[in-house]
Amino acid sequence: MEFAGKTILFTGAAGGLGTESALTFMRADARVICVDIDEAKISALESLARSVESGSLVVERLDLGDLAGLERGTAALVEREGHIDVVINNAAIYPAKPFEEFTLADYQEVQRVNVEAGVVCVRAALPGMRQCGWGRIVNIASVTFYGGWANLSPYVASKATLVGLTRAWAREFGGYGITVNAIAPGAFPTDAEKIHPDPEGYTRFVLDHQAVKRRGRPDDIAQSLLFLASDRAGFITGQTLNVDGGWVMH
DSSP states (O other), X not given: OTTXXXXXXXXXXXXXXXXXXXXXXXXXXXXXXXXXXXXXXXHHHHHHXXXXXXXXXXXXXXXXXXXXXXHHHHHHHHHXXXXXXXXXXXXXXXXXXXXXXXXXXXXXHHHIIIXXXXXXXXXXXXXXXXXXXXXXXXXXXXXXXXHTOTTOHHHHHHHHHHHHHHHHHHHXXXXXXXXXXXXXXXXXXXXXXXXXXXXXXXXXXXXXXXXSOSOOOHHHHHHHHHHHTSGGGTTOOSOEEEESTTSSOO
16 A cells, blocks of 8 residues: 555546556555546546555546646645645647648647746646655656657657756756656557557567567556556656667666
8 A cells, every 4th residue: 555645636547557556555545636628538548447446546627737726626626635645747738741731839838838837837746845855746748759750840849848848947956855757658558559550560660679578567557657656766866768679678
């Protein structure tokens, strides 16, 4: 029961790689606050959560693209919960098309959801973390930051920003007992891969480039998150952990 008494604010916990991670934190007795608006995915997560005998799940239907609404919502939930122990900035959008087809508004929307919403969540949680002298922030980045994927310019730029914020926040918050790290997932078979026109060819491409010759599993991310959010990782901060089967090594 490693996370007994701990409250996790987890954006995008109802979809993609978030579901298994949310359930894993519940199994460790955490209270998981899922920030999401996809009703189908929320329903699926709630159904799975009912079979977990420890921890608890709370769903906050907050639109990450509405920063003013998100500020109000996170302030209300912090007042209700008392404080947040762990923030996981996981939610992201990833429009795909050639660079010249993106508008400035496209870039702003991706930055708003993928980066600025996370800033709002951290701003809400930070005072309580400082008061407790303990906190964990984990940003979900991407190996696309290292590889520079074509046709994903706004997404790649947003993930680069998260890596920069991880380092800046780690430096600034370390004196308060707060660690800040990032996880850069590789290629996982989630809905995000639907943007690729040839799924079988993409799988071959992934396995050719990975040192580990299997596809990533949601539990690979869940266990990495569990570690970085725990006391076991108390002397690790400002780092980006690649969970990618050895695709990118640095």
